[in-house]
Amino acid sequence: xxxxxxxxPHIRRExxxxxxxxxxxxxxxxxVALTCVSCRVDVPLPMTNDLVMSNPMAERQLIxxxxxxxxxxxxxxxxxxxxxxxxxxxxxxxxxxxxxxLFIPDGQIQKLGPMTLTAEIGDRSLGSQTFTSxxxxxxxxxxxxxxxxxxxxxxxxxxxxxxxxxxxxGRELSAVISEVSLDRR
Numbered sequence: 193x194x195x196x197x198x199x200x201p202h203i204r205r206e207x208x209x210x211x212x213x214x215x216x217x218x219x220x221x222x223x224v225a226l227t228c229v230s231c232r233v234d235v236p237l238p239m240t241n242d243l244v245m246s247n248p249m250a251e252r253q254l255i256x257x258x259x260x261x262x263x264x265x266x267x268x269x270x271x272x273x274x275x276x277x278x279x280x281x282x283x284x285x286x287x288x289x290x291x292x293x294l295f296i297p298d299g300q301i302q303k304l305g306p307m308t309l310t311a312e313i314g315d316r317s318l319g320s321q322t323f324t325s326x327x328x329x330x331x332x333x334x335x336x337x338x339x340x341x342x343x344x345x346x347x348x349x350x351x352x353x354x355x356x357x358x359x360x361x362g363r364e365l366s367a368v369i370s371e372v373s374l375d376r377r
Contacts, residue, residue, distance in 0.1 A: 238252065239252070239253060239276065239277070239278040239343075239344055240253070240277070240278055241277050241278045241279065241280045241373060241374045241375065242371070242373040242374075242375075243275055243277060243371065243372045243373065244370070244371045245261050245264075245265055245266050245267055245369065245370050245371065246264055246265045246370075248264075253275050253276050253277065254267070254275055255274040255275055255276055255346065256272075256273060256274045257269060257270040257271070257272050257273025257274060258270070258273045258275070258369065259363060265370060266295070266368050266369060266370045267368070267369055268363065268365050268366075268367075268368055268369075269294075269349070269351075269365075269366050269367055269368075269369050270354065270363075270364045270365070270366060271350065271351050271353070271354040271364060271366055272348065272349070272350045272351075273348075273349050273350075273366075273369075274346055274347065274348040274349070275346075275347050275372050276344050276345065276346050276347070277344070277345050277347055277372065277373070277374040278343055278344060278345075278374075279340045279342075279343050279344070279345050279374070280374060280375055280376045281376065282376040283337070283338070283339075283340075283374075283376050283377075284337055284338060284339035284340075285337055286337060286376050286377050287334060287335055287336045287337045287338070287376075287377040288334070288335055288338075288374060288375060288376055288377055289332060289333070289334045289335075289374075289375050289376075289377055290311060290313055290318060290331075290332070290333050290334075290335070290347065290372075290373070290374055291330060291331070291332045291371075291372070291373045291374075291375070292309075292311070292330070292331040292332075292349065292369065292371070292372050293328070293329075293330055293369070293370045293371040293372075294309075294328070294329055294330075294331060294367045294368060294369050294370070295327070295328045295329070295367060295368040295370070296323050296326050296327065296329065296366075296367045296368075297326050297368075298325070298326030298327075299326070300326060300355060300365070300366075300367070301323065301324065301325055301326045302326075303355060303359070304353050304354070304355065305353075306322050306323060306324045307322070307323050307351055307352060307353055307366070307367075308320050308321070308322045308323075308351065308352040309321050309322075309323070309331055309349060309350070309351050309352075309367075310349070310350050311331070311333060311347060311348065311349045311350075312347070312348045313335065313345060313346075313347050313374070314338070314340055314345055314346065316335060316338065318333040318335060319333050331349075334377060345374065347372065347374070351366040351367070353366075354366040
């Protein structure tokens with residue numbers, strides 16, 4: 193017997209109204225509210241090109257693949273993760289440098305072997321770096337002059353392997369991230 197059929201008719205009706213009528217309306221209103229706020233010309237975007245996880249505003253720039261900031265200083269990343277950074281002045285003329293401060297536990301490398309990290313900024317692929325031991329690292333890649341369509345630039349990182357959720361505390365884990373920055377060369 194299915195779980196759905198065991199619910200009383202009035203509970204099924206309330207769940208239907210909530211899931212298919214109220215939630216879409218709430219989501220629509222949230223999108224409209226965010227659109228109205230972002231359309232205001234007099235409010236500057238509180239985005240930075242140096243995303244430090246200890247900054248209380250950092251979570252606004254975490255797009256995907258990053259777990260909640262822990263101890264107000266760092267967060268675990270999944271296999272593929274992304275942030276949005278403000279494009280620094282002069283990058284279209286002088287080029288830039290992308291830097292990611294990360295920590296990989298020794299146990300991670302012992303279980304998985306060497307881990308390789310790659311990145312994309314905008315629509316451009318950057319180089320890779322392979323980590324053969326645990327520790328604190330700085331993934332740094334330079335890129336030639338390029339202009340971005342917007343002031344905000346998506347940056348996507350990807351590891352070639354991670355610990356599966358069943359091997360950890362239930363989360364997919366690759367590395368601990370403490371800072372991401374985009375600077376002019």
